Amino acid sequence: MNPVKPSGVNPITTLIATTVASALLAACATAPLKPGGAAEARDKLTQLQSDPNLAHRAALAVAEADRAVRAAEQPQADKELGAHRVYLADRKVETARAQAETSFAEDQRSALSAQREGARLDARTREADAARSQVATARAESAGEKAAADQARGEVDVAREAAAGSEQQAAELQRQVDVLQARPTDRGLVLTLGDVLFTSGRADLKSGASGNLNKLVTFLDKYPDRTVAIEGHTDSVGSEEYNQGLSERRADSVKSYLTGKGINSMRLAASGKGKEDPVAGNDSAAGRQQNRRVEVIISDASPALR
Amino acid sequence: MNATPQVHRERRLRMTLGLMVAFVVGACASTPPPTASLQAAHQAISVAEQAEAGRYAPGELGEAREKLASADTAVSARRMTMAARLAEESRAEAGLAASKSAEVKAEAVNDEMRRSTSTLIQEMQRSSGDKP
Numbered sequence: 001m002n003p004v005k006p007s008g009v010n011p012i013t014t015l016i017a018t019t020v021a022s023a024l025l026a027a028c029a030t031a032p033l034k035p036g037g038a039a040e041a042r043d044k045l046t047q048l049q050s051d052p053n054l055a056h057r058a059a060l061a062v063a064e065a066d067r068a069v070r071a072a073e074q075p076q077a078d079k080e081l082g083a084h085r086v087y088l089a090d091r092k093v094e095t096a097r098a099q100a101e102t103s104f105a106e107d108q109r110s111a112l113s114a115q116r117e118g119a120r121l122d123a124r125t126r127e128a129d130a131a132r133s134q135v136a137t138a139r140a141e142s143a144g145e146k147a148a149a150d151q152a153r154g155e156v157d158v159a160r161e162a163a164a165g166s167e168q169q170a171a172e173l174q175r176q177v178d179v180l181q182a183r184p185t186d187r188g189l190v191l192t193l194g195d196v197l198f199t200s201g202r203a204d205l206k207s208g209a210s211g212n213l214n215k216l217v218t219f220l221d222k223y224p225d226r227t228v229a230i231e232g233h234t235d236s237v238g239s240e241e242y243n244q245g246l247s248e249r250r251a252d253s254v255k256s257y258l259t260g261k262g263i264n265s266m267r268l269a270a271s272g273k274g275k276e277d278p279v280a281g282n283d284s285a286a287g288r289q290q291n292r293r294v295e296v297i298i299s300d301a302s303p304a305l306r
Numbered sequence: 307m308n309a310t311p312q313v314h315r316e317r318r319l320r321m322t323l324g325l326m327v328a329f330v331v332g333a334c335a336s337t338p339p340p341t342a343s344l345q346a347a348h349q350a351i352s353v354a355e356q357a358e359a360g361r362y363a364p365g366e367l368g369e370a371r372e373k374l375a376s377a378d379t380a381v382s383a384r385r386m387t388m389a390a391r392l393a394e395e396s397r398a399e400a401g402l403a404a405s406k407s408a409e410v411k412a413e414a415v416n417d418e419m420r421r422s423t424s425t426l427i428q429e430m431q432r433s434s435g436d437k438p
Binding site: 061080081084087088091092094095098099101102105106108109112113115116119120122123126 | 388391394395398399401402405406408409412413415416419420422423426427429430433
């Protein structure tokens with residue numbers, strides 16, 4: 001049967017032809033299909049535009065991306081063209097995002113550099129403060145040292161002055177002592193008023209005695225801290241009571257002369273030693289004359305002199 | 307020879323198909339090479355290379371180069387529409403590579419600034435910890 005074969009071939013070729021034709025037709029037809037991936041590109045763009053840090057940045061690139069996304073969103077029968085547009089849209093959105101991020105980073109830079117400068121300034125301020133406090137400490141220390149040195153110097157000066165003063169005073173004292181013709185002894189300066197000052201057997205001072213005694217007054221005026229012991233002495237001629245009494249009266253006589261010249265009686269102690277303390281032999285006239293005397297003992301080492 | 311009308315019909319169909327394919331292919335072949343797009347892609351790749359995309363966006367730069375090479379191949383195959391699209395894609399990819407490189411570099415600078423600031427602050431705290 002012949003018709004079997006043509007009828008068998010015919011449906012197959014028809015099928016092939018129909019399939020090819022429909023495929024071609026479908027390719028040419030404007031079937032309303034949104035290309036896959038366009039929505040994703042749109043999402044990415046929307047995300048970029050709603051990011052508060054990135055919105056309004058890279059405006060040119062964003063506008064271009066928007067155009068590309070819009071083109072990708074167009075229903076496209078040509079799948080290759082659709083994919084191409086989606087590809088372009090995706091890359092342009094990515095490019096816009098990269099540019100916006102770059103712009104944001106560059107804007108942050110001034111703030112970052114301000115932060116760094118702030119930190120650097122803080123560091124320097126701290127260093128300067130530390131250095132300043134060190135300098136202040138050093139200065140205070142050196143000031144303290146200087147004050148101490150000044151004080152030490154002052155003390156040395158005072159000591160030197162005191163030394164100089166005491167030297168002067170000592171020299172002056174020596175001069176006064178020399179004037180008095182007093183001699184230094186263990187008991188102090190001893191000024192001996194000889195027998196010649198008194199009338200024999202009497203306690204009254206001769207008028208000539210005043211010269212020597214006035215020197216003593218001058219000395220005691222000059223050294224008001226010094227006290228004076230006035231001792232009367234006699235030779236061995238005469239009774240003990242007589243000599244004792246005479247020596248006391250003569251000592252009193254000297255004391256009253258001195259008080260009469262303004263010397264405080266509290267500084268003056270008069271006593272009679274009688275014949276008990278001779279300075280020479282009583283067997284000669286000269287020796288006895290030496291023993292008849294009044295000794296004025298001026299207290300040593302007054303505080304004013306030390 | 308009763309197969310003759312069948313063969314004839316088959317031939318006609320084949321001719322129709324061939325014509326249709328030739329028409330479609332011919333439509334593509336008649337377009338001139340997309341010289342401007344190819345040049346633009348070339349230039350975009352140079353710009354990306356200058357922006358050190360080889361270092362900062364090597365993936366994008368590589369893809370841009372591949373797309374451009376594919377575009378050239380398509381031109382050789384006289385598939386001009388495909389070549390134009392590939393060139394455009396290469397250009398877009400190269401643009402992305404350049405922009406990404408700039409972004410990476412900008413972020414690197416900022417990171418360095420942040421690091422040096424925090425180092426400074428740490429040093430300060432340490433030194434102030436030593437001498438309160």
